[in-house]
Amino acid sequence: MMNDLIGKLFLWAFANPVLDRQDDQGVVEIRGVRVAVSTDSFVVDPLFFPGGDIGELAVNGTVNDVCMCGATPLFLTTGFILEEGMPLETLKKIVESMRAAALKAGVTIIAGDTKVVNKGKGDKVFINTTGIGIVERGLSISSGNLQPGDVLILSGTIGDHGITILSQREGLAFQAPVESDTAPLNELVRCIVDAGGEGVHAMRDPTRGGLAATLNEFAVASRVGIKVHEDRIPVDPAVAGACELLGLDPLYVANEGKALVATDESAAENVLKAIKKHPLGRNAAIIGRVVREDPGLVSMRTRLGTWRIVDMLVGEQLPRIC
Amino acid sequence: MMNDLIGKLFLWAFANPVLDRQDDQGVVEIRGVRVAVSTDSFVVDPLFFPGGDIGELAVNGTVNDVCMCGATPLFLTTGFILEEGMPLETLKKIVESMRAAALKAGVTIIAGDTKVVNKGKGDKVFINTTGIGIVERGLSISSGNLQPGDVLILSGTIGDHGITILSQREGLAFQAPVESDTAPLNELVRCIVDAGGEGVHAMRDPTRGGLAATLNEFAVASRVGIKVHEDRIPVDPAVAGACELLGLDPLYVANEGKALVATDESAAENVLKAIKKHPLGRNAAIIGRVVREDPGLVSMRTRLGTWRIVDMLVGEQLPRIC
Numbered sequence: 001m002m003n004d005l006i007g008k009l010f011l012w013a014f015a016n017p018v019l020d021r022q023d024d025q026g027v028v029e030i031r032g033v034r035v036a037v038s039t040d041s042f043v044v045d046p047l048f049f050p051g052g053d054i055g056e057l058a059v060n061g062t063v064n065d066v067c068m069c070g071a072t073p074l075f076l077t078t079g080f081i082l083e084e085g086m087p088l089e090t091l092k093k094i095v096e097s098m099r100a101a102a103l104k105a106g107v108t109i110i111a112g113d114t115k116v117v118n119k120g121k122g123d124k125v126f127i128n129t130t131g132i133g134i135v136e137r138g139l140s141i142s143s144g145n146l147q148p149g150d151v152l153i154l155s156g157t158i159g160d161h162g163i164t165i166l167s168q169r170e171g172l173a174f175q176a177p178v179e180s181d182t183a184p185l186n187e188l189v190r191c192i193v194d195a196g197g198e199g200v201h202a203m204r205d206p207t208r209g210g211l212a213a214t215l216n217e218f219a220v221a222s223r224v225g226i227k228v229h230e231d232r233i234p235v236d237p238a239v240a241g242a243c244e245l246l247g248l249d250p251l252y253v254a255n256e257g258k259a260l261v262a263t264d265e266s267a268a269e270n271v272l273k274a275i276k277k278h279p280l281g282r283n284a285a286i287i288g289r290v291v292r293e294d295p296g297l298v299s300m301r302t303r304l305g306t307w308r309i310v311d312m313l314v315g316e317q318l319p320r321i322c
Numbered sequence: 323m324m325n326d327l328i329g330k331l332f333l334w335a336f337a338n339p340v341l342d343r344q345d346d347q348g349v350v351e352i353r354g355v356r357v358a359v360s361t362d363s364f365v366v367d368p369l370f371f372p373g374g375d376i377g378e379l380a381v382n383g384t385v386n387d388v389c390m391c392g393a394t395p396l397f398l399t400t401g402f403i404l405e406e407g408m409p410l411e412t413l414k415k416i417v418e419s420m421r422a423a424a425l426k427a428g429v430t431i432i433a434g435d436t437k438v439v440n441k442g443k444g445d446k447v448f449i450n451t452t453g454i455g456i457v458e459r460g461l462s463i464s465s466g467n468l469q470p471g472d473v474l475i476l477s478g479t480i481g482d483h484g485i486t487i488l489s490q491r492e493g494l495a496f497q498a499p500v501e502s503d504t505a506p507l508n509e510l511v512r513c514i515v516d517a518g519g520e521g522v523h524a525m526r527d528p529t530r531g532g533l534a535a536t537l538n539e540f541a542v543a544s545r546v547g548i549k550v551h552e553d554r555i556p557v558d559p560a561v562a563g564a565c566e567l568l569g570l571d572p573l574y575v576a577n578e579g580k581a582l583v584a585t586d587e588s589a590a591e592n593v594l595k596a597i598k599k600h601p602l603g604r605n606a607a608i609i610g611r612v613v614r615e616d617p618g619l620v621s622m623r624t625r626l627g628t629w630r631i632v633d634m635l636v637g638e639q640l641p642r643i644c
Binding site: 005006007009010013014016018019025026028030031032033035037038039040041042043074075077078079080081082088091092095096098099102108109110111112113114115116117118120121122123126128130132134319320 | 336400410420435440
């Protein structure tokens with residue numbers, strides 16, 4: 001509820017057409033060049049986890065937000081808030097990891113800032129990254145652009161990142177190892193756009209709030225209904241097991257290296273093939289459809305054959321997941 | 323020392339020609355358009371102080387960093403890190419203040435993010451802003467561009483912001499009220515560039531570390547000597563009194579609405595006149611000269627007629643001043 005109030009406060013105070021689109025990135029024109037901009041603060045706890053760390057996450061998270069409109073991310077800025085007494089060795093590991101992640105994603109860090117706060121007024125390190133990319137003319141990929149008949153493609157398994165963080169934090173050990181899926185998606189997005197062209201209507205990486213939140217954001221922003229099939233949504237068996245044990249629904253668990261794509265029916269096969277060819281998209285699947293009925297509503301055909309409504313998460317989300 | 327180590331770590335890890343310039347903003351070309359980008363996190367304590375608050379500071383601080391290369395700031399992003407339990411009313415006041423500051427500076431907020439951390443793991447609110455501006459072709463204003471013979475112009479009194487924060491934090495009351503000088507400098511910069519053209523070689527707003535830090539950064543980056551005159555550096559009498567009482571040198575105290583400008587001798591009179599005409603530049607003065615001798619060294623003729631070396635601040639800077 002608090003989050004909701006805060007969101008409304010910002011949208012009211014800073015209202016403008018770019019922000020009002022409520023996409024993960026703002027797209028603006030600077031002297032005829034279309035530029036995509038996204039910002040994110042990372043406060044993940046713990047700092048290091050199987051599959052990644054806060055530094056890698058801070059690069060990949062913003063790279064992904066920038067590229068989800070079809071943009072090519074070019075530049076990043078970084079803002080560090082350090083708690084006094086934070087070991088320099090830890091910081092060094094994080095910075096080295098950011099350096100490697102930036103190289104991998106092909107982005108250059110062009111501005112930075114560091115602030116130090118007194119002990120007990122922060123928590124080791126918080127990192128803000130802001131990303132800047134360029135949008136090819138003509139592309140218009142936005143959560144508000146879904147059309148009835150569109151096909152929904154998910155690039156891989158869900159819940160990996162959230163379950164990894166949660167199990168680390170709670171000291172849980174599962175038989176099968178679970179790893180964060182943090183990865184830069186800009187190369188995959190390039191393949192998607194090359195394969196689907198203007199048939200690609202919307203893309204988003206389902207982070208906080210999981211796949212359920214992204215599906216709902218799509219349905220509301222485009223005023224369409226969405227129908228998905230539970231048995232088509234890929235979930236790693238270890239993650240599924242952990243979710244069952246913890247009483248969590250993987251639909252609501254965060255991802256850090258997945259994309260949900262809505263495409264024209266005619267482009268869907270091409271796009272799916274392109275995704276599956278990419279190492280980050282091997283488990284991709286068509287999970288559902290966009291419909292004209294029930295605008296704003298997401299429903300899911302369960303494994304039992306019944307239909308259920310997939311709400312936005314009510315109540316507390318797992319804090320400090322990214 | 324810690325700050326120095328961290329600075330070196332970042333410059334080493336993220337080394338690239340844009341970052342290596344060590345200006346307050348990175349300038350890059352995107353499809354032939356020169357874009358200036360700057361990022362800053364604001365952790366000022368207290369949140370509200372005479373003359374401003376963290377929200378206004380977060381807008382003005384980044385607007386100023388962007389425009390110091392002669393760029394016109396256009397867009398901002400904001401990233402909030404809130405401590406659980408932070409009163410919504412306080413947040414609302416801060417957001418409204420940001421809204422007003424953005425309007426005043428003529429910048430649009432195009433992306434935002436909010437994270438919440440557990441109680442005791444943050445301090446009410448930290449705000450990151452990243453700013454994006456456009457640089458007119460031809461301008462090349464950088465701390466590395468000072469030339470021997472250049473004239474140094476300061477746009478007004480020094481120390482106002484730092485003394486305001488310090489006196490609030492320590493509960494000190496002075497007879498004459500002291501106020502933060504937080505202000506957007508982009509309009510003033512426009513006047514400076516219009517008046518001085520390519521005769522404007524370098525600009526920077528002397529924030530953390532005060533005027534002394536900026537003078538030293540100029541001298542080191544351009545490999546020139548700098549000579550200033552103590553009696554020409556404007557200091558508000560109330561600030562001077564407070565500094566005396568607290569044993570502080572105003573040269574090292576932070577500012578949030580001042581610019582130090584280095585211009586060609588031939589442009590100096592025009593630029594000074596333009597600054598003095600602007601409401602934010604009424605107390606502007608020529609404070610010194612760039613010389614060929616003693617590259618990297620800043621020296622000051624004291625009121626007693628002796629010369630002293632103005633070092634970078636050794637030891638602890640006042641924390642959380644911005």
